[in-house]
Amino acid sequence: MQETISDAELIREIARKDNEAFKTFMARYQERVYRTVCRFTGDAEISRDLVQDIFVKIYRAAGSYSPDAEIFTWLYRITVNHCINFLQHQKRDPLYKAEGTGNQGHAPVIASEIAITHQSTLEKDDRARLVRRALDCLPERQKIAITLLRFEDLSYREIAGVLGCSVAAVESLIFRGMETLKKILPAELKE
Secondary structure (H helix, E strand, O other): OOOOOOHHHHHHHHHOOOHHHHHHHHHHHHHHHHHHHHHHHOOHHHHHHHHHHHHHHHHHHHHHOOOOOOHHHHHHHHHHHHHHHHHHHHHHOHHHHHHOOOOOOHHHHHHHHHHHHOOOOOOHHHHHHHHHHHHHHOOHHHHHHHHHHHHOOOOHHHHHHHHOOOHHHHHHHHHHHHHHHHHHOOHHHHO
């Protein structure tokens, strides 16, 4: 399959169960979807599994794609919804709660980690971990909006498309989320 074929044409071909079109589409977007999923899960192995599930959903849903929607928005909506469903399932899983990996109660953990790591400089991994944990403290839609804005470089309009809300609602979600993050994160990470 040619690499110059448009995304819309690839989706039409995928809807006809063209495996080559699917491989091309997957090659085009797999890494970006993987990065997005990693931002939600924080776990490379889990993220790889979820990416496979997401592309299976895309393969199955290609026939329901509406040409008036942007493919990018459609793809991100499937990705984000799958991540949300996964994380909600994890919160209900007793083993997940027993391991202490749920999103509840991160604020006290962050405060203690800040005291430990509040040295002259934070290592890159420590910074990423602290930011991830702080994001996990946010309500789901705020976390999604900030993740898509800061880490995926989506515009407010694109985020609104993914979340199915207005641009004004996205602005509000991001503002409230950033205000909360300012209270949680140490000064070094706010720069």
